[in-house]
Each structure stands twice: as structure tokens, then as C-alpha cells.
Amino acid sequence: MKYYIISGEASGDLLGSYLIKALKDADSQADIRCWGGDKMEAAGGALIKHYRELAFMGFVEVVRHLPEIFRNIKFCKQDILQYKPDVLVLIDYPGFNLRIAEWAKGQGIKVAYYVSPQVWAWKENRVKKIKRSVDKMLVILPFEQAFYKKWDFEVEYTGHPLIEVIGDELQKPVQPLKGGQPIIALLPGSRKQEIMVKLPVMLSVVSHFPNHHFIIAQAPSQPDSLYRELIGDHKNVDIVKGATYDVLRQAEAALVTSGTATLETALLGIPEVVCYKGNPISYQLAKKLIKVKFISLVNLIMDKEVVKELIQDELNEQQLVKELGAIIEGGNKRAQLLQQYKALWDLLGAKKASVAAATAIVKMGTR
16 A cells, blocks of 8 residues: 655654554555655655655744745645655654645545644644544653543544654664763753754853763754754764764753654653753744643643753753752752652553554555
């Protein structure tokens, strides 16, 4: 069968790559066309658009790029019609994917959605559009089934795909990094605009921890020059590309921008401080609209503050030094955090999400 998969971010590319492998295992004749990244292409998908051409974050940034977004939507519709998939599979990326879902449903195309939009956080009324447009919603967070049940919409819980991803990672040998000092990992995000805002603040702590080696996990879609310019005269700072998990697994602690990386870091067992800072206008708008208590997946899943979140004005040198100092080796907070990480693993379970999702998607295509 033919599958058309759309992911618009680095995290979706990772989850999409596992899904593609699972689809190929479940359907030996699987032909897959996709929007995503290098990982989805390496897994066997024919890559049409790379997520680096699609990733815009925040209200202001989206408005600035509206003409480009509309061009991408038009091209996507034409490409889907020409390809004629048995199932259209959408991975998160709701601003784009919900538009495509609604259109595809009108074209008589079967629509599966893997990784639900965060409708439980804001714009809850989007559930109405999802019910109209999506044939099968595959959710990855334990509380999402109950949320959708409130709206009388039956969804399938696959388990969280990062359990599978991190489980595989922990079976691999670590590639040793240079230097003998304890490592602090810096994960400032994958988009240029968020890196330029967050990385300078993260780097402000370097002089406060002279006995540590700071390593920036470079986003695969960003050039070395972007990081080198921001690092400037800071000493004892390196960048490593294409080895984020190796960096994290050898780190004593990490400063991590909000998003999937916060959950990856926790599942790898690395104490972290979550860092978020956005366009002031976008942030104020989001603050009025978003209903959840936390921004990190770790805290949302556990429904309490497990990892410290420094948001907007709180993300500053003084606060970062304080919170980072509290979780480096030897502190009580570190021990408590690691204990909570174990509870997080237990809560998410050991189900192979990509296999469950692929099974459901293949079943859709054969009906």
C-alpha cells in the first residue's frame, strides 16, 4: 500500500523514522512518500520536503512566513492528489497538518493522526475539527485518552514512542567525547530563531562552572557558523553534531529547551533545567491562551513539577546558575530527580508505540 506521511519538526522526523520502519515490517509492499528529515529518508521514505523549510514557531514568526506556508500547503495538496495514498499519516505539527487533514477528508482520503495536537493545552475546540477530519487518532500520552473521551471521540493509545527510541539507544555503546572534565550538555533547540535567543543565556553560566566542559548538541539542520558566532570568546565550550544522545549520556546535567528533548533527557536519566524564552509578543499571547500548568513534557506527564522550568524573564544567568548548581553531582535534588525519572519510565510503560501505530494504520488501508 501507499502511505503519505507529514512531519514538520526534528522530533517528528525521529518518531516518523521509527514509524516508517514499523510500516515496512507490517506491510512488505509499503511505498512511503514523506515530509520530514534525514532520519525518515534513511528509514526508507521518499523525502519530498525537509522540515527545515517548514519549522516556524510562535505567533509573530508564523505571520511573517504566511506566504511561504500557504505555498507549502498548496504544493502538499497537489502532491498528495498525484500520489494517491491509501492512508495519509500526519505527525503532530497541527498548524499545517490539521488544514491538510480537513482537505484530505473532503477528497475521500483516509486520515490517521499520530501524536495528537496539544488540544488539551489550548484551542480545545479544535477537537471538533479533529473529529470531522481524522479517521484514526493515535495518542502517545497517558492522559489523552480520557481527554478525548470527554469529547466522545474514541482514540487509540499506542504508548510513548520515546520509550522505544531511548530503549534502543541504551543498548548501544557510548561514543566517548574528548576531555576529562564533567560534561554539562546544552540543548538550545533545532530552529535558528530559538537557538539565537536561548543559547546566549545558556552560555552565560559557563564562567560559573570552570571545572565543567560544556558541549552544545548541534541541530542537524543548522551550520557550525551559527554556534561559533554565539560561542564567541567563551572557553571550554564545544559543539557536537549528530550525536545528541552520546552527549546527554555522558553529561552530569543538561540545560534543555522545551519540547521533546526534555522528555528524551529525562528518559536517559540526566538531571536537567528546562529553558524557554520566546518572542515577547508571542509569549504574552500564548500565556493568555494556554491552559496547562507546565511547558515540559516531563512535568505534564507526571502532573507535577519534576524538573525546574525557567520561562521567559526567569531564564537569566542568576537563576540558571542557581538551578544548575542544585542538580549537579552530590545534591539531594539530584537524587530526588533521578527517583522521579524512574517513576516516569514506569508510567509510560514498555509498549512499542511505532508497532502499535503501524498496525492500526495498515488495518485502515486494508478496509
